[in-house]
Amino acid sequence: MGTIRFYLLVLLGIACSFINTHAIIPSTEKIRLNDGWEFIRQDMANAWEAVRPVRVGQPEMVPFWTKVTLPHCFNAEDAVDPNVNYYQGPGWYRTSISVDNPYQAGRVLLEFEGAGQKTDVYVYTKHVGTHVGGYDSWNVDITEAVEAFKKTDVCLERYDGRIPIVIRCDNSRDTEMIPSDMSDFNLYGGLYRYVNLVYTPSISFGQILISSSTDSKGQVGSVRIKTYLYAPQDFPRDKTTLNVVIKAPDGKEIYSNQKSDDLKLTMESDEITIRKPMLWDVDSPMLYTYEMTLNVNGETVRAIERFGFRHTEFREKGPFYLNGKRLLLRGTHRHEDHAGVAAALTEEMMVEEMMQIKRMGANFIRLGHYQQSDIILRLCDELGILVWEEIPWCRGGLGGERYKTQARQMLTNMILQHHNHPSIILWGMGNENDWPGDFETFDKEMIRSFMKELHDLSHKLDPSRMTAIRRCEFCKDIIDVYSPSIWAGWYSRSFPDYYLMAKEGMDGTSRFLHAEWGGDSHAGRHMESDYQGAGNAAKNGDWSESYIVRLFDWHLKEQENMPWLTGAAFWTFKDFSTPLRPENPIPYVNQKGVVERDGTPKESYYVFQSYWSKEPMIHIYGHSRPVRWGEANEKKEVLVYSNCTEVELFLNGVSQGVRKRNSQDYPAAGLRWNVIYNKGTANALKAVGVNNGKVYSDEIVQSYVTEKWGKPVKLNLTATVLCKDTVLIKAELKDLNGTPCLDSQDYIEFSGIGNGILLQNLGTAGGSKRVQASNGRASIKVSRGANLNSPFYILAKSGTLYSNQLSLFDSDGGISSVSVK
Structure with missing residues (x-):
């Protein structure tokens, strides 16, 4: 009965107040509030301490406010400081803004694209909103608080008509919140996504949900739109009109409609049929545009949403199909984390990161392990990258009712806020939920029951997409797509065992997708052995780039020979901070990325490019390897990673022969040579590749050392x-x-x-x-x-x-x- 009641409350909330506080506001009238902020990393007694004036002769009790620009994370440095634990506690922000709503009797809202992890919002000292959860978008209507403050003497005398905004963020440890502090990533604090000032008329858009579908052959597309209006007060229905336009990816208008009577707070369109729609595909991500214009008493507000037509299918015991054709999902993972800023990535930084992923040749990404910025989803739509997005129910066990309520709410928010993105194909219910530790009791049946509840809720909110989890064997029968834990060559066995391990995983579940594989590598570390990592390479290996390129190489060539494989996503694209790994070569950094935490590619990035990218590329392994060593006149292996059909290698200007690429000729798809370096001098290597008659090349210089060395002194x-x-x-x-x-x-x-x-x-x-x-x-x-x-x-x-x-x-x-x- 409790579950049914929750579903009813969710549906009621969508039509009423819920949508107003937890939606991504689909308005074009947004102002990013990036500048003019101050921050203090400690708690204060109340909001008054953030706004009280400094009197002559009586210095402020907390004077250490620092100027910051949003997005801002208050763990930007200490997350990877080897000498401290990262800060978990309150932090306060303050600013003052000009509020000049162009709409008569309109509304003023603050939109938070994400803030960690508990947030309280004040206009001056008036508390106007609270939010729990660090990853979903939410907003606060500050209209009445702003109007009340404008009438005070303080507004004119101290703020010159501006409105003081005070915000408290808190990432303190709390076992009754998700994600767990046992998760292998930082629970960052701060306003680490954009904060927007939004103006709307007295009635505006609350949320727009677009349901689009097509048959497997893409001959007929259908669209239904559910529109929620935001109107805190009654609105003049006889003076309100709604105009709707749908445009094809080429900009051509294909549908229009106007509605001027019987407007309701919740409206659902009739089914709209589109013949032979332009399909959204990973190679051709066609996006339709849905434009709505609301006219209220002569004032207009616009909302623009994009959507796509595509047909997806995860076949039982078989591969994945997109628009009726088999597609091998070639994927990676992403955390919101970057050198120098932690979670506070700018839009420009996000664009560059996603472009790197696309240039690598990926067509799939799992967003681990929480709802990420809507900017990332927009980029996935535009670039043609399919998405598995999940809530942060990650490790630790299962808490009480407050814990469950947050999980339900975060799942609901994620699905509704990102519903329209055609790139999303899977909703993730959790990760490693078989990992106990936060609570004295670890009850598998309780976890199964709650997993089933989340699975059912997901299908009620969005019947068009499947659910997924990774690594929780006792729940794998509940969800639609399952990924067991398979780390061949890293945490268990050796990487030549990968095919067998993957086949066992596929045989053990109805729909299999291999999420998380790979291993750590310390950028710039190279070894002369070709060790294949029998046993636990995570513990006993050298963490070199030399080893990890071979591990990735083996997996990629094997995946090309698995006709039943839906796909795989290696962990992870970029190194990221974690409080659980203080003893790593770079303290507090998970080093499983193919690029460093600042985006600098490691050698392994080019291994993936050579298998996945359609753009011609060539890369000699060893750009970060200035010195090689061995015996005099010993032949040393040179690897070239390229998607060119044939490659010729030169050493000091002398050809070492031509090799043809064959993906099954391990390692480096047959593009390897054994050469003799000149002792002590600079050895110039040049690789020249040919692809469709065009020539591509790469060059490096390495010295060669034969002297033996002893212990460092x-x-x-x-x-x-x-x-x-x-x-x-x-x-x-x-x-x-x-x-x-x-x-x-x-x-x-x-x-x-x-x-x-x-x-x-x-x-x-x-x-x-x-x-x-x-x-x-x-x-x-x-x-x-x-x-x-x-x-x-x-x-x-x-x-x-x-x-x-x-x-x-x-x-x-x-x-x-x-x-x-």
């Missing part, structure tokens, strides 16, 4: 000027004879003092003050401070070894070395 620090204000610092471990220790993985720590900024806490191999060596080396950058006449002193240590000390940024802009006694 010296740590040498050098500096290279990158530009007038930035210096690259390199630390290198050497033995007693001064020979570089090329296999050393010792930790190296950087420190500095004076007129400079150590570019640390980025969570990258070259942006951490404590990092494991890559082939006996580590680096970091230093930026000049404000005082041009004062130096910056920097040194490094590794265990008990101390480096020489460098003095940077002298008055003449030079660099001098000062030895440490």
Whole structure:
């Protein structure tokens, strides 16, 4: 009875107040409030402390407000600081805004595209809204509070007519909230997505749900639109008109309608039929546009939504079909996390990241493990990337009623807010729900019961899409698509076992999709062995790029020979911060990405490109490998990853032969050579590929070392000027004879003092003050401070070894070395 009652409340809420506080506002009248904010990372007694005036002779009790720009995350640095636990607690924001609503008797709303994790909103000291959950969009109507404040003396005397806004965000630990703190990612705090000021007339759009479908052959498309209006007060129905236009992807108007009578707060259109629609596809993502214009007493407000026509099918014990044709889902995963900003990515940063994913050749992405920015979904629509999006019910077990209520609400919000995106094909109910720890009791039957409730709720809210989970064997019969845990060559067995493990996974469930596979790699670390990782490579392996390219290579060539495979998504596209991995080579960073946390590609990125990308590419493995080692005259393997039909390799200008690409000729699809390097000198490698008569090439230079080295006893620090204000610092471990220790993985720590900024806490191999060596080396950058006449002193240590000390940024802009006694 409780579940049925909840469904009724959800449906009632959509038509009434729920849609007003939890919808993405489909208005074109939005103003991003990025500038003019101040922030303090601590709690305060109340909102009054954020707005009270500073009196002469009586300094403010909390003076440490800092100016920030939104989006802003208050864990931008400490999430990867090797010396601290990341901050979990309250943080306060304040600003003042001009409010000038162009609509007579209109409404003023603040829209939050996402804020972590509990948020309270104030107009001056008036509490106007609360939200729980860090990943869905929500809004607060501040109309009455703004009008009331404008009438006060404080408004004119202290704020010159502007409206003070105060916001408290809190990411404190709370086991009765999702996601769990046991999740392998940070529960960030702050206004880390955009905050918008929205103006609407007295009646406007609350939410627009578009249901579009087509037959498997794409001959006939049908559309139904459900429109919810937002009208806190009664509206003049005789003076209100609604105009509707649908445009094809080529901009041609294919449908129009006007409604001027019998407008209701909830309206559902008749079925609209479109013959031979332009289909949305991963290679041709055709998007239709639905435009609505509401005219109220001569004032208009517009809403624009996009949608697409596509037919999807997950066949039982078989592959995935898009628009009637088999499509192998070639996928990855994404967290909202980036060097220097944590979760506070700008739209420009999101665009670049998604373009990188598309250039890699991916056609599928799992958004782990929470609802992500609507900007990401828009980009997936535009780029042709299919999506599995999920709620953050991740690890820890199952809490009480408050816990369940939040999970239901987050699922409801995710489905309704992202319903119109044609890129979404799966709604995720959870991840690793077989992982106990947050509660004294771990009851599998209770988890099964709640999983079934979420599955049923998902199908009620959106009958057109399937549900999915990853790794919870005792729930796999409940949902539609299941992914078991298969980490061949990393957490279990060796990667040549992958086919067998995947086949066992497919045989054990009705619809199988392989989410999460791969392994960690430390950028810049390379080894000379071709070790295949028997056993637990996560624990016993070298975490080198040399190993991980072979693991990925093997999986990708195997996936081409699985006619029953729906698809697979490797974990993960980009390195990201996690509080659960302090001992990693880069502390607090999950290093399973094919790009670093700042987006710099690792070698493995190009392995995927060579299999997936349709754009011609060629890449010699080893761009981040300046030195190779071995015996004199020993043949060394050179790998070239390319999708060209044939490739010729040159060493020091001499051809090493031509190889033809064959995806089943492991490794590197047959594009490999055994060559003899010149000892000690620079060896120039050049690969030339041919694709459809066009020539593509890549070049690198590597030295070759034959000297043997002993234990590290010296740590040498050098500096290279990158530009007038930035210096690259390199630390290198050497033995007693001064020979570089090329296999050393010792930790190296950087420190500095004076007129400079150590570019640390980025969570990258070259942006951490404590990092494991890559082939006996580590680096970091230093930026000049404000005082041009004062130096910056920097040194490094590794265990008990101390480096020489460098003095940077002298008055003449030079660099001098000062030895440490």
